[in-house]
Amino acid sequence: MQGIELHAIDLMKRAGKYIRQMIDHAYHIEEKTNKSDLVTEIDKNVEDLLIEGILNQYPDHHIYGEEGRAARPETLGGTIWFVDPIDGTMNFIRQKRHFAISIAIMVEGELKYGFVYDVMADEMFHSIKGLGAYENGIRLAPIEEKPVREAIICMNATWVTANRRIDAALLAPLVRDAVGVRAIGAASLELAWVAAGRVDGYITMRNMPWDYAAGQMLIEELGGRVGTIEGDAMTFQEQTSVLAGSRTFVADVLTYVNK
Numbered sequence: 578m579q580g581i582e583l584h585a586i587d588l589m590k591r592a593g594k595y596i597r598q599m600i601d602h603a604y605h606i607e608e609k610t611n612k613s614d615l616v617t618e619i620d621k622n623v624e625d626l627l628i629e630g631i632l633n634q635y636p637d638h639h640i641y642g643e644e645g646r647a648a649r650p651e652t653l654g655g656t657i658w659f660v661d662p663i664d665g666t667m668n669f670i671r672q673k674r675h676f677a678i679s680i681a682i683m684v685e686g687e688l689k690y691g692f693v694y695d696v697m698a699d700e701m702f703h704s705i706k707g708l709g710a711y712e713n714g715i716r717l718a719p720i721e722e723k724p725v726r727e728a729i730i731c732m733n734a735t736w737v738t739a740n741r742r743i744d745a746a747l748l749a750p751l752v753r754d755a756v757g758v759r760a761i762g763a764a765s766l767e768l769a770w771v772a773a774g775r776v777d778g779y780i781t782m783r784n785m786p787w788d789y790a791a792g793q794m795l796i797e798e799l800g801g802r803v804g805t806i807e808g809d810a811m812t813f814q815e816q817t818s819v820l821a822g823s824r825t826f827v828a829d830v831l832t833y834v835n836k
């Protein structure tokens with residue numbers, strides 16, 4: 578490894594150390610849009626730390642961060658870092674585990690690097706375009722082809738109860754047919770777990786680019802697929818659905834949804 582990926586990993590590990598130091602301290606918590614959508618001063622401080630570390634080294638790069646602490650780029654031109662300082666803020670506050678720092682680097686519209694760091698487990702997942710995906714430096718195997726009936730699916734129960742984004746009756750049969758369903762509560766980690774073969778698919782109706790871009794890189798480097806629930810490619814612009822897993826899993830889910 579060299580250059581930008583080492584810099585990213587070093588920064589994320591430093592940020593992780595800061596989070597572990599602060600996790601048992603009292604810190605300020607705010608509601609953003611509702612009681613499930615929280616941000617803490619730690620999220621903001623971590624984003625600041627990451628931005629400073631990126632721009633010190635790469636002053637002409639752009640940062641698209643969840644907490645908006647750096648000016649957001651208007652186009653996908655140049656080099657963009659998609660940054661989620663704490664993915665799974667609710668888990669960070671309530672469970673003190675199962676949250677991640679998620680960073681993806683895109684160059685001229687193409688994803689080149691993806692990093693998901695499970696801070697409490699000290700597990701670093703990273704991938705480099707064309708060079709595979711790794712867990713703590715050990716190369717991950719290609720994603721196994723599994724249809725829904727052989728799969729463990731990561732999906733929040735929200736999407737099989739009445740909601741504003743999808744007819745719950747479309748996704749409920751997946752719960753019936755799958756081997757099991759899990760909800761971890763941190764999108765980037767759920768995608769990293771697909772990459773690591775711990776689960777076989779991830780489905781959500783509501784992610785932002787900083788939630789999915791890093792995990793997408795990991796999965797695609799292992800032969801998997803990441804797109805929308807309509808079967809379209811990601812646009813890295815606004816809120817989107819995400820359907821991720823092996824080619825077989827994704828094709829199978831699309832037959833359920835497009836009945």
Ligand code: IPD
Nearest residue numbers: 663664665666762763764783784
């Ligand atoms: C959230 C988590 C959650 C997912 C939400 C995300 P945050 O990120 O990844 O699992 O369902 O869509 O917004 O707000 O904790 O960074």
Ligand code: CA
Nearest residue numbers: 614615643666
């Ligand atoms: Ca958030």
Ligand code: CA
Nearest residue numbers: 661664665788
């Ligand atoms: Ca997030």
Ligand code: CA
Nearest residue numbers: 643661663664
């Ligand atoms: Ca976040």
